[in-house]
Amino acid sequence: MTTVLEDWRALVWRHLLHLRRMPDKLVSATVLPMVFVVLFGVLFGSAISIPNGDYREFIMAGIFTQVMITAVPNTAIGTLEDLGNGLVDRFRSLPMTPSAVLVGRTVGDTALRAVTCVAMTAVGLLIGWRIDSGVGAALAGFGILLLFGFTMAWVGALLGMKVRSPEAAASMPSVLLMPLMFLSSAYIPLGGLPGWLRAIAEWNPISAVAGALRELWGNPAAAGDSFAARNPVPMALLWLALILAVVVPAAVRNYRTAATR
Amino acid sequence: MDHAIRAEGLRKRYGDNQAVDGVDLLVPAGTILGVLGPNGAGKTTTVRMLATLLPPDDGHAVVAGHDVTKDPKAVRAKIGLTGQYAAVDQRLTGRENLYLIGVLHRLGRRAAKARADGMIERFGLAEAADRLSRTYSGGMRRRLDLAASLLADPAVLFLDEPTTGLDPASRNDLWAMIRSEVAGGLTVLLTTQYLEEADQLADRVAVIDKGHVIADGTPDELKRKVGEERLDVTVAHAADAPAVAAALARATTVSPTVTPDGRTVSMTVPGGMLGIPTAMAALGEARVEIVDLAVRRPTLDDVFLALTGGARAMERSAA
Numbered sequence: 220m221t222t223v224l225e226d227w228r229a230l231v232w233r234h235l236l237h238l239r240r241m242p243d244k245l246v247s248a249t250v251l252p253m254v255f256v257v258l259f260g261v262l263f264g265s266a267i268s269i270p271n272g273d274y275r276e277f278i279m280a281g282i283f284t285q286v287m288i289t290a291v292p293n294t295a296i297g298t299l300e301d302l303g304n305g306l307v308d309r310f311r312s313l314p315m316t317p318s319a320v321l322v323g324r325t326v327g328d329t330a331l332r333a334v335t336c337v338a339m340t341a342v343g344l345l346i347g348w349r350i351d352s353g354v355g356a357a358l359a360g361f362g363i364l365l366l367f368g369f370t371m372a373w374v375g376a377l378l379g380m381k382v383r384s385p386e387a388a389a390s391m392p393s394v395l396l397m398p399l400m401f402l403s404s405a406y407i408p409l410g411g412l413p414g415w416l417r418a419i420a421e422w423n424p425i426s427a428v429a430g431a432l433r434e435l436w437g438n439p440a441a442a443g444d445s446f447a448a449r450n451p452v453p454m455a456l457l458w459l460a461l462i463l464a465v466v467v468p469a470a471v472r473n474y475r476t477a478a479t480r
Numbered sequence: 481m482d483h484a485i486r487a488e489g490l491r492k493r494y495g496d497n498q499a500v501d502g503v504d505l506l507v508p509a510g511t512i513l514g515v516l517g518p519n520g521a522g523k524t525t526t527v528r529m530l531a532t533l534l535p536p537d538d539g540h541a542v543v544a545g546h547d548v549t550k551d552p553k554a555v556r557a558k559i560g561l562t563g564q565y566a567a568v569d570q571r572l573t574g575r576e577n578l579y580l581i582g583v584l585h586r587l588g589r590r591a592a593k594a595r596a597d598g599m600i601e602r603f604g605l606a607e608a609a610d611r612l613s614r615t616y617s618g619g620m621r622r623r624l625d626l627a628a629s630l631l632a633d634p635a636v637l638f639l640d641e642p643t644t645g646l647d648p649a650s651r652n653d654l655w656a657m658i659r660s661e662v663a664g665g666l667t668v669l670l671t672t673q674y675l676e677e678a679d680q681l682a683d684r685v686a687v688i689d690k691g692h693v694i695a696d697g698t699p700d701e702l703k704r705k706v707g708e709e710r711l712d713v714t715v716a717h718a719a720d721a722p723a724v725a726a727a728l729a730r731a732t733t734v735s736p737t738v739t740p741d742g743r744t745v746s747m748t749v750p751g752g753m754l755g756i757p758t759a760m761a762a763l764g765e766a767r768v769e770i771v772d773l774a775v776r777r778p779t780l781d782d783v784f785l786a787l788t789g790g791a792r793a794m795e796r797s798a799a
Contacts, residue, residue, distance in 0.1 A: 225586070229584055233580055236572060305565040305567035306569055308528075309628065311532075312531050312532065312556055312560075312561040313584045314554075314556040314557040314585065315584040315585075319584075
């Protein structure tokens with residue numbers, strides 16, 4: 220087990236060095252998310268009102284969730300690049316843990332997402348968003364957010380190995396995830412939806428994550444009577460654990476065979 | 481004698497393409513085997529199977545004392561692999577690249593650092609060690625790649641077309657490094673498209689075509705099959721080529737071949753250089769317009785033409 224950890228550590232170290240050496244990547248990972256915060260918070264916030272509070276307070280959790288999803292193609296493209304590089308043959312000819320390359324990529328990308336969160340939080344606080352809970356709950360919220368980012372990074376890694384071209388890696392994740400995103404409580408409270416659609420949206424993992432963030436940060440909730448809507452934190456943890464349990468082994472299995480073309 | 485590599489009946493198919501079709505290889509420890517063949521002959525697929533990157537469909541192989549399919553991890557601990565493209569991380573420095581490989585070889589962080597520093601010195605990379613490898617020249621990147629492959633003292637080194645894209649000086653450097661490693665007991669399997677490279681480095685050569693080993697022996701044995709010197713006569717008009725071939729055949733009793741473009745007549749020269757005047761005289765009598773005349777050493781194309789009975793010209797146009 221210690222050797223496995225050592226392999227993971229080494230590959231995470233490699234990815235963090237990469238990030239430090241690609242300042243353009245840091246810029247692209249922070250600027251657009253900050254623009255989203257202003258766009259949704261100030262512009263939409265001034266036009267949309269929700270029953271139980273301020274839309275600006277409500278939407279922050281949604282934007283945080285959205286940014287984690289829109290980063291999925293980056294991980295997919297990065298994973299595809301890793302595989303296309305002769306370096307993977309070297310890694311595969313070493314007596315190392317096969318999961319290490321993917322762990323390095325997903326942890327590295329999650330670290331980048333943490334930087335994104337810091338930038339977004341700063342802009343959010345500037346435009347008047349507030350966390351109305353304790354420090355512990357606030358941090359727990361960011362913990363769930365990053366766990367969601369980590370889970371989405373694994374989804375990206377898996378998709379990156381399933382597709383064969385950078386174009387597909389760039390578009391496929393959005394095709395799969397954006398409908399899920401819109402059919403959730405990320406952007407809107409679900410009260411106005413027809414019953415069946417509302418049930419789907421309430422049990423959607425993205426609603427669970429957005430709901431958990433709102434609960435932990437003391438922001439206005441999307442409201443709802445279902446078990447999922449009333450217990451967003453356990454639901455979010457359950458969903459993320461479930462997705463990781465499926466996606467991580469699938470991704471590692473794909474990595475073992477992906478380069479044997 | 482101990483065999484560092486023993487492969488029997490290796491097969492691999494990709495869809496309709498039987499890339500490797502029953503390859504047997506035997507490499508005694510401490511020697512270099514050159515695997516010679518054109519693009520698509522199955523060289524890389526064979527190396528990938530031996531280096532545990534690719535499971536064979538059939539057959540089995542023992543590398544450095546371990547079976548590649550039953551115990552790939554034990555094989556990986558004892559091999560180094562340098563593929564066709566320098567497998568270095570371009571966003572890491574040379575030193576960081578080697579350190580990473582050392583850690584992944586489970587040397588421990590401190591030993592990996594020390595070993596990386598040692599390899600930097602040994603491969604003449606001291607000045608560039610702390611620059612990103614992206615800034616390296618092709619030759620330096622290859623040296624770094626080789627250093628990474630040798631870092632953990634492997635018993636067997638696979639070199640898959642290691643000098644592709646290198647200038648002659650870097651190529652000679654690389655050859656010298658490989659020779660000195662073998663002098664230290666390393667076993668090498670080298671794939672190449674160049675007879676000269678196999679000639680310079682290999683103790684034995686296996687010629688591979690369409691997934692089969694079609695000949696093997698020492699470089700000298702192979703070259704004897706082809707003849708030492710070759711004469712190429714290029715005529716101005718393709719229509720004259722058969723007349724030239726006939727004239728040369730009459731004068732020397734060797735039957736020349738005509739290249740696919742129909743303008744160059746190629747043959748071995750019996751008696752080496754001393755046979756040249758006879759050939760020249762025959763050309764004079766043929767009275768055709770000749771644009772080029774060259775005496776050269778055999779190339780892989782010639783080995784192929786000889787081994788496949790001249791029935792098949794290689795697709796490779798640049799010889």
